[in-house]
Amino acid sequence: MSLPARDLAVAWRRVSCQNTTSSATSTYSQSDVPTGTPLPGNYVGPLRPQVHFSPPQGFMNDPNGMFLDADGLYHLYYQYNPTDVVAGNQHWGHATSRDLYYWTNQQIALFPGGPNEGIFSGSAVVDVNNTSGFFPNQTNGVVAIYTLNTPERQTQDIAYSYDGGYTFIKYENNPVIPSNSTQFRDPKVFWHAPTEHWVMVIAYCVDFEIGIFTSPNLIDWTPTSNFTRHGTLGLQYECPNLVEMPMDGSNSTMWLLWISINPGAPLGGSITEYFPGTFNGTHFAAVDAATRLTDFAKDNYAGQFFGGIPGGQNQISINWASNWQYTNVVPTGDEGWRSVMSLPRENYLTNLTRIGYALISKPYNISRVVESELAYNSSLGNGTVFVDYSSVPSGALYFEANVTGLADSSSVDGSVNFTFTSSSTGESISGGTFLASGDIWLNRGNTRWENPYFTDKFSATGLYDGAGAWRISGVVDRSIVEVFLNDGELSASSVFFPSAPLDQMVLSVKGINEITTTSVGVWALSSSWLEQGGVNGTVVGNITERGNPTVARGVKSFQ
The missing domain is CATH 2.60.120.560 (Exo-inulinase; domain 1)
Structure with missing residues (x-):
């Protein structure tokens, strides 16, 4: 993700986090950003969508770290400014759902480490086999891989969670991929079973390159190839995805590389394009040179696919439904929030008459x-x-x-x-x-x-x-x-x-x-939100004790 420069000078306070297998680590939070409890939000405003996800308050953009856990719970993280209705001051917000429509707002999951830092976009994976070594006694440990943004550089950092993705501890030896560039971001990571290693796709933004890295353990990363200058370039690449999905009419699968561009979309601002192709664990090859866009309007950007869904099944995505050309000034700010996610989308590839390969994207289980x-x-x-x-x-x-x-x-x-x-x-x-x-x-x-x-x-x-x-x-x-x-x-x-x-x-x-x-x-x-609201329409979210979620009055339980 990219943001305009802005003043991030704020009052900060230090909060200690203890973990049972390593020395104490630290995170930071602003004095007006709560830890350990979700922010409340009023969902009764006339512009507030009721079947789409939007943040409780403040500003939201890119979806991050989306995965389906072993208990059937969908986790959505997102770029989040909890203190204003404009972009900046990046945290990872967090929400969960059983069906992708009835969401429960959770506490903020990742905080920047100081007034000049931002937790930019990334992904999260369940380290079932403890390849990282962080989780010797469990199979549901979660590792978040994200871009740490500072005025000097963008590096790739990780944090790990013992409680299934609600709270995180930052890895003490970050960054796992150092950099001196300010345009190197948005890692998407998944496990590639045939080669038994983790794969990362990441954007070298202004070079119009998608880098492919591999790792045995989510800590040590090796660059293996680049996918360069394909499709509509705009002025930079962002938020790549690489996902395996079914090919309609056959028992086979294909791979799809998904790249967001901003600015420079054909209609202005931001948009996402995709490339069907093949992937062998280290190199992606597109089937042709065609440019294919995910949307023919203007509010579909930086989408992510949920991890944890086998490649032979239809994949599920959620996209940020806004555009960087006007997102900071839309009138929902008068209601105390800005930006909304798309409907959850069901996706697979097909071969259309004359057109050829195309991504099918339709509402997921709207009957719910x-x-x-x-x-x-x-x-x-x-x-x-x-x-x-x-x-x-x-x-x-x-x-x-x-x-x-x-x-x-x-x-x-x-x-x-x-x-x-x-x-x-x-x-x-x-x-x-x-x-x-x-x-x-x-x-x-x-x-x-x-x-x-x-x-x-x-x-x-x-x-x-x-x-x-x-x-x-x-x-x-x-x-x-x-x-x-x-x-x-x-x-x-x-x-x-x-x-x-x-x-x-x-x-x-x-x-x-x-x-x-x-x-x-x-x-x-x-409306999932109206059902959760109290007498004045305020949704309080999930009041959680670490590792033992409980739900406040009026909020749907995900247990």
């Missing part, structure tokens, strides 16, 4: 938060569905429209369009798809927040593959919309900021061929 059906018509044909959802507490909806019975390309005609509107102000967001051209579009321009970089219209083009169906679906959640074409062949993530809540939806189908059938549905989504 479906609360009630608001509208459904299995044979709408050419028609319109109107939904008043002003009484839905979450203000969040899932919708889909399926055109089936298509034959050859001559039958592919018509359009499906949607509009979400505020009944009090007339503000709206809208989108849709034209079947004949394959175009999908999204417009957030009819809301009243303006910024010179806040591009308002987006589009992309898909191709009909002759399979007889065309589908558009999406989730709208107070101040973020995510739209998907054909089960995730294309997707768009976009924040928006109306001055009053959107509360009405119109979904219309026009010009569809008479031999086809159109089914549409709209569902209200439940």
Whole structure:
């Protein structure tokens, strides 16, 4: 991750952490940042999403260290400034979930070591076989690998956790990868079983290189290869991922290298691109030279895949749903927080007609938060569905429209369009798809927040593959919309900021061929955050004794 320079001079206090197998180590925290307890957050504001993750207060950006533990609990860490609603003062925030929708805010996991340090992006792994030597009597020890940022350099450090990832002790012999560069960051680490070693991918940012390192123990690292100057360069590479995932229609897997670029995205600011290919434990080779983007809108960056999911299964990702061009000034700061994560996404690779290799990215198990059906018509044909959802507490909806019975390309005609509107102000967001051209579009321009970089219209083009169906679906959640074409062949993530809540939806189908059938549905989504809040909407998070989590009143237990 990259940040603008800012004054980090603050009052600091020293906190000692004891560990049972080594001498005392130290961490630091600011006087106004709590240790050992999560920060509370108010989740009732009109712009606060209810099925997406956002921080309790302060500023959040890149997801970090995501993994699924042996007990089925998902851990999400994230770049976090707990003292302001702008980027800087980097800690690792932490939240956990059983289903990736109902989150529990945990205490801050990693703190900088002084006023000129930042805990930048990285990853976390479960060291099941104790390769590090930190965990002689357990199989659930967690090692965090992160970039320590100072004005002079960026180095790669590690910290270890005896309690499953809630509290960490910094390794006394850090850094594990020294550096004199200020542009060397964002390590992503995973275990490569065929070669029985750990692998790290990391960005040499302004050199447009992804370095690949290996290690037997998470401490001693050896550089093995570089992946250099592929795709859209922008002005720097950041936040790489290398992950094995299924190839649709076969029993084989492929590898995918994921690189975020900022600034310099085609639409401005930040975006993520990906490269399918092969990996032998030390070298990655892309299948071709094509540039493939993860999103056709502007708010999808620095995503991470959860560790702990076998390569033969569909992989799960979460992305930061913002853009560095305007993230520090969006109006959610008036509610005491800034930035939101994308929906959890289910991912696999496929081979699309004419296009070739493509990443499928669609909502993961959205049925988990479906609360009630608001509208459904299995044979709408050419028609319109109107939904008043002003009484839905979450203000969040899932919708889909399926055109089936298509034959050859001559039958592919018509359009499906949607509009979400505020009944009090007339503000709206809208989108849709034209079947004949394959175009999908999204417009957030009819809301009243303006910024010179806040591009308002987006589009992309898909191709009909002759399979007889065309589908558009999406989730709208107070101040973020995510739209998907054909089960995730294309997707768009976009924040928006109306001055009053959107509360009405119109979904219309026009010009569809008479031999086809159109089914549409709209569902209200439940709110994980409203269920956790007290009488004033404040979510207190998980009150934890180290290694023995307990949950405060009103908060869902993850036990």
